[in-house]
Amino acid sequence: xxxxxxxxKTFKSRRGPVDAVAGVDLDVKKGEIFxxxxxxxxxxxxTLRMLSTLLPPTSGEATVAGFDLRREPAKVxxxxxxxxxxxSSAPEIPGRTELVIQGRLYGMTKERAIARAAxxxxxxxxxxxxxxxxxxxxxxxxxxxxxxxxxxxxxQLLFLDEPTTGLDPQSRARMxxxxxxxxxxxxxxxxxxxxxxxxxxxxxxIAIIDHGKIVALGTPDALKRQVAGDVVVVGTDQASxxxxxxxxxxxxxxxxxxxGDVVRLYVDRGETAMPQIIRVLDSxxxxxxxxxxxxxxxxxxxxxxxxRSLREAA
Amino acid sequence: MKMLKDTWxxxxxxxxxxxxxxxxxxxxxxxxxxxxxxxxPLLKSxxxxxxxxxxxxxxxxxxxxxxxxxxxxxxxVGFGLIAELRAGVIERFxxxxxxxxxxxxxxxxxxxxxxxxxxxILLLLAIPFGLKPTVVGVIVMLGLVAxxxxxxxxxAYAAALALKSxxxxxxxxxxxxxxxxxxxxxxxxxxxxxxWLQDIAKANPLxxxxxxxxxxxxxxxxxxxxxxxxxxxxxxxxxxxxxxxxRFTRAIA
Ligand SMILES: Nc1ncnc2c1ncn2[C@@H]1O[C@H](COP(=O)(O)OP(=O)(O)O)[C@@H](O)[C@H]1O
Ligand SMILES: [Mg+2]
Numbered sequence: 247x248x249x250x251x252x253x254x255k256t257f258k259s260r261r262g263p264v265d266a267v268a269g270v271d272l273d274v275k276k277g278e279i280f281x282x283x284x285x286x287x288x289x290x291x292x293t294l295r296m297l298s299t300l301l302p303p304t305s306g307e308a309t310v311a312g313f314d315l316r317r318e319p320a321k322v323x324x325x326x327x328x329x330x331x332x333x334s335s336a337p338e339i340p341g342r343t344e345l346v347i348q349g350r351l352y353g354m355t356k357e358r359a360i361a362r363a364a365x366x367x368x369x370x371x372x373x374x375x376x377x378x379x380x381x382x383x384x385x386x387x388x389x390x391x392x393x394x395x396x397x398x399x400x401x402q403l404l405f406l407d408e409p410t411t412g413l414d415p416q417s418r419a420r421m422x423x424x425x426x427x428x429x430x431x432x433x434x435x436x437x438x439x440x441x442x443x444x445x446x447x448x449x450x451x452i453a454i455i456d457h458g459k460i461v462a463l464g465t466p467d468a469l470k471r472q473v474a475g476d477v478v479v480v481g482t483d484q485a486s487x488x489x490x491x492x493x494x495x496x497x498x499x500x501x502x503x504x505x506g507d508v509v510r511l512y513v514d515r516g517e518t519a520m521p522q523i524i525r526v527l528d529s530x531x532x533x534x535x536x537x538x539x540x541x542x543x544x545x546x547x548x549x550x551x552x553x554r555s556l557r558e559a560a
Numbered sequence: 561m562k563m564l565k566d567t568w569x570x571x572x573x574x575x576x577x578x579x580x581x582x583x584x585x586x587x588x589x590x591x592x593x594x595x596x597x598x599x600x601p602l603l604k605s606x607x608x609x610x611x612x613x614x615x616x617x618x619x620x621x622x623x624x625x626x627x628x629x630x631x632x633x634x635x636x637v638g639f640g641l642i643a644e645l646r647a648g649v650i651e652r653f654x655x656x657x658x659x660x661x662x663x664x665x666x667x668x669x670x671x672x673x674x675x676x677x678x679x680x681i682l683l684l685l686a687i688p689f690g691l692k693p694t695v696v697g698v699i700v701m702l703g704l705v706a707x708x709x710x711x712x713x714x715x716a717y718a719a720a721l722a723l724k725s726x727x728x729x730x731x732x733x734x735x736x737x738x739x740x741x742x743x744x745x746x747x748x749x750x751x752x753x754x755x756w757l758q759d760i761a762k763a764n765p766l767x768x769x770x771x772x773x774x775x776x777x778x779x780x781x782x783x784x785x786x787x788x789x790x791x792x793x794x795x796x797x798x799x800x801x802x803x804x805x806x807r808f809t810r811a812i813a
Contacts, residue, residue, distance in 0.1 A: 298655050320657060328655040332648030338580040339573070350569050351656040379580070395652065 247403055247434045248274035248297060253306035255292050255458075266292040268458035269306070274436055274451075276402075279429045281449030281466075282438040283544065285556055289458040290438035291331060294405050297436070298328040311402055324352065327396035331407040334392045337381035341372055341391045344380070345398055352399035359398070366394040370424070386417030393424065397433075404428065406437040410444060422448055442544045442556055454548055461551035470542045475500060476516030478523060480509040481536030492530055498522055507535070516541070563659040570658070570666020577640075578670055588633050588678045589685075592625045596686060599747070600625075611751040615778030618690040623701065623773030624746035625686075626679050627766060630705045631740060633675050634712030635733045637667070638720030645724060660809040664714060664801065672709040679705050697776040700786065704769055704776075704793055711796035714804035721807040744770045768792045 255267040267289040274280045282290050295301040297310055299319040308315040311325045335344045342363055349359030367376045370390040375383055380391060389409060396404055409425070410418040425448055428435055439445050445452050446466045454462040454469070462469050482489050486504045493511060494502045498519050501512040513519035516539040527534050548556040578584065603617040613620050644650050653663055679702055683693060716733065723729045741747075743757075744766035750758055761767045772789020775781070 295651075300651060300654055323655060323657045326655070328652070330648040330651045332646065332651070334648045334652035336577055336644065336647060336649055338577050343573075343576065347569060347573050348652075348656070351566065351653070351658045353657075392648075 247276045248272055248280075248308070248310050248436065250297070250308040251306055253293070253296060253308055254304045255289075255296060255301065256304045265458050267296070267303075270455070270458070270460055272453060272460070272463075274434065276434055277429065277432060278450040279425060279435045279437065279448055281445040281452040282436065282455060283440070283442070283445040283449075283452055283548075283556075284438075284455035285440055288440075288455045290440075290455060291407055292458075293455070294328070294407050294436070294438060298326055298405050299323055300328075324399070325402045327399070327401035327404040329392045329396040329404070329406045329409065331411070333388060334395050335380040335388070338379050340377045341380055341383070341387075341394070342367060342376040344391070345394055348395045348398040354399070362398060362400075363394075366397060370394050384417075385413055386420065389413060389417070389421060390424070393421075397428075401433065403434045403436065406435060408438055408440070410439070410441070418444075440556070442548075446544055452544070454544070454551065456548070456552050462547055466544065469544065469547045471514065472547065475512055475514040475542075476519070477540040477542065478511045478513055478516050478519055479536075479538045479540060480511065480523060480527075480534065481538075482507050482509065483533055483535050485532055488530075488532060489527065492526055492532070493523060496522065496526065563661050563665075566659040566662030567665040567669065570662050571669045572666075574667045574670040575673070578674065585674060585677060585681075588629070588674065589681050591632070592629050592678075592682050593685060595625055595628075596622070596682070596689065600689065603748075606748075609752065611749070613749050613751060613774060613778065615774070616690060616692075618686060619692060619777040620749060620774055622683070622686045622691050623777045624744070624770045626682060626701060626705055627708065627744065627769050627773055628741060628746045629678055629682065630675055630708035630769075631712060631737055631744075631766060633678065634671060634709045635716050635737045637671050637713045638716040638729050638733070639726060641667070641717055641720040642724065642726055642729060645721070650721075654808075661801075661805045663808045664717060664804045667717070668710050668713045668801070668804070671713040672706045675705050675709040676702050691777070693777060696781075700782075700790075701773055701776050704773060704789060707790070707793035707797045708766075708769060711793065711798075711800035714797070714800035718800075718804045718807040740764060740766055743767060746770055749774075765792050765796050 250270055250272045253267060253270045257264040257266055270293060284290050292301065296303045297308060297315065299315065299322050310322045313321040315322060335341065345363035345366060346359045349362055350356065354362065367373055370393065372387060372390055372394065375387050380388060383391065410421050413421065425435055425437065449466060451465050452469060453460050480489055484507060486507055486509050489509050490502055490504045493499055498513055499511050500514065503510050520537060520539060523537065524534065545556050600617060600621045603621055606612055607617055683691065683698060719732060720729050723732065743761045743764040745761060750761050750767060768789045771785040775783050775785045
C-alpha cells in the first residue's frame with residue numbers, strides 16, 4: 247500500500263537546515279494498521295504530510311496505493327484520507343455540513359454525499375451533535391468527526407496523525423475500537439502516536455522513528471522479543487541458588503540472574519518457557535513460591551535503539 | 561469545469577461560515593459610515609477651493625469611500641484564513657482533489673459578495689446626505705469594488721499563507737494599507753496635492769480606481785479615467801489571483 251525508499255525532508259530554517267526526515271524506508275501492507283511511533287519532533291507528521299501529497303519530499307521515492315507520489319499526486323489524493331493532528335473542521339459549521347462538503351469535493355453527487363454523511367454520523371455515533379456547530383463538540387466528538395471527514399470518500403488508505411492525543415481514556419478506547427473496525431472492513435490505516443501503549447495495542451506492525459530515522463520495524467511482539475525475549479520471574483523459598491543452577495543451562499533460557507529470593511530468566515517466549523520451568527522445578531522437588539511473566543515494553547525497544555526512554559523523550 | 565464546480569462549492573461553504581456571523585456585514589459598514597457622517601461635512605466648505613473636483617462634496621467623497629471600503633475590507637480577510645490554517649481546515653482541503661484555484665476563488669467570491677452588499681448599503685445611506693447616483697454609475701462602481709476585492713483579498717490570502725500568524729500579518733496590512741489609502745486621494749482629492757505627492761500617487765493603482773469612481777458619480781460618465789481605472793483594477797485582480805493561487809498550490813510548510 248505504501249512503499250518508500252530513502253525518503254527525506256530537509257527544512258531550511260533560520261538556524262540552518264533541519265533534517266526532519268532523514269532517509270525513511272517503509273513498506274506498509276494492504277489491510278494492516280501500521281503504527282508510527284516516536285517522540286515529539288521525531289518526524290512523524292512530516293513523513294505523513296509527504297505521503298499525503300501535502301509536502302514535496304526533498305529526495306527519495308515513494309509509491310502510495312500504487313501511484314508514484316511525485317508524478318501522480320492527483321491520483322493519490324482520490325484514494326487516501328488524511329486526518330491531521332490539528333483537526334479539520336471550522337468552528338462555525340455543523341459536522342454534517344462539513345461531511346457533505348467533503349464528499350462533494352471528491353465529486354460525489356449531493357444525494358450520495360448526504361447519504362454517506364448520514365451513514366458515518368450513525369456509525370461514528372455523532373447523531374447527537376451532527377447538526378450543531380463543531381465548536382460545541384467535546385474532544386472525542388470532534389476527533390470522530392475528523393475521522394468521518396477523512397473517510398467520506400471511502401479511501402483505501404487512511405492517515406491518522408496522533409488520533410488520540412488530548413483525549414480522555416474513555417474516548418481513546420473508543421477511538422481504538424473505531425480504528426480496528428476500519429481495518430476489519432479492509433481500510434489500511436497508517437497512524438502516528440507518541441503513546442507506547444497505543445502503538446502496542448493497536449498496530450499490526452510498528453515503525454519506531456527517532457530524529458527522522460527508523461530505528462526499529464516489525465510487529466509489536468517481534469520488536470519486543472528482539473530486545474530480550476520475555477522475562478520470567480521465579481519466586482523461590484530461600485532456594486534461589488539451586489533454582490538458578492537448575493535452570494541456567496536449560497536450552498530455552500538465554501540468560502539468568504538472581505537477586506534475593508527471586509530468579510530472573512530471560513527467555514525467547516515466556517508462554518512456552520513457563521510450563522517447562524514448572525516441570526523442571528517439580529521434578530527436582532523444589533517448591534515454587536511464585537511465577538510471573540513480564541514482557542519487555544516498546545520502551546525497552548526504544549531504549550535499546552536510542553539510549554533514551556521514550557517516556558522521557560516524549 | 562471542475563474548477564468552476566469546486567469554486568461554487570467553496571463559495572457556498574464560506575458563505576455559510578459568513579452567514580453564521582452576519583454582524584460582520586454591519587461592522588464593515590460602520591467605519592465608512594463614520595467617515596460619511598463625521599468627516600464628509602468638512603468637505604462642504606472645501607468645494608469652492610480651486611482644484612476641488614466638480615460634483616459636490618458627497619459625489620466626490622462617497623465614491624472614494626467605497627474604494628476605501630474595498631481596500632480595508634479585503635485586506636482583513638487573511639485573519640479568517642490564518643484561523644483556518646490553525647484549525648487544520650486548509651490542509652484538509654489540500655489533501656482532496658479540489659482545484660487549487662477554487663480554494664482561493666471560492667473564498668474571494670464570498671469576500672466580493674460581502675463588499676458589494678456593504679457598498680450598496682453605504683450608497684443608500686449616502687443618498688439622504690446628497691449623493692446623486694445613476695443606475696449605470698452604481699453598477700460600474702460595484703464592478704470596480706468587486707475587482708478591487710478580488711485583487712486585494714487574493715493578495716491578502718497570499719500574505720496570510722506566507723506569514724501564517726496574526727502577529728506578523730496584522731502589522732503588515734496596517735503598514736501597507738495606510739499609505740495606499742493616503743496616496744489614493746480618498747480622503748481629499750489629489751488635485752489639491754503638491755506635484756511631488758501627485759507623482760507618487762500615480763504609482764498607486766488605487767488612485768486610478770478613485771479617479772474612475774469619482775467620474776462615475778460626477779456626471780462625466782464613461783470617460784478615459786473610468787476605463788483606465790477598470791483596466792488597472794482588472795490587471796490587479798489577475799495578478800492577485802495568480803499569486804494567491806500559487807500560494808495555495810505550494811506546500812504550506
Ligand atoms: N515547516 C517546518 N520548518 C522547519 N522545521 C520544521 C517544519 N516542520 C517540522 N519541522 C521540524 O522537523 C522536525 C520533525 O517535526 P514533525 O514531523 O512535526 O515531528 P513529529 O510529528 O514527530 O512530532 C522537528 O524538529 C520540527 O521542528
Ligand atoms: Mg506531529
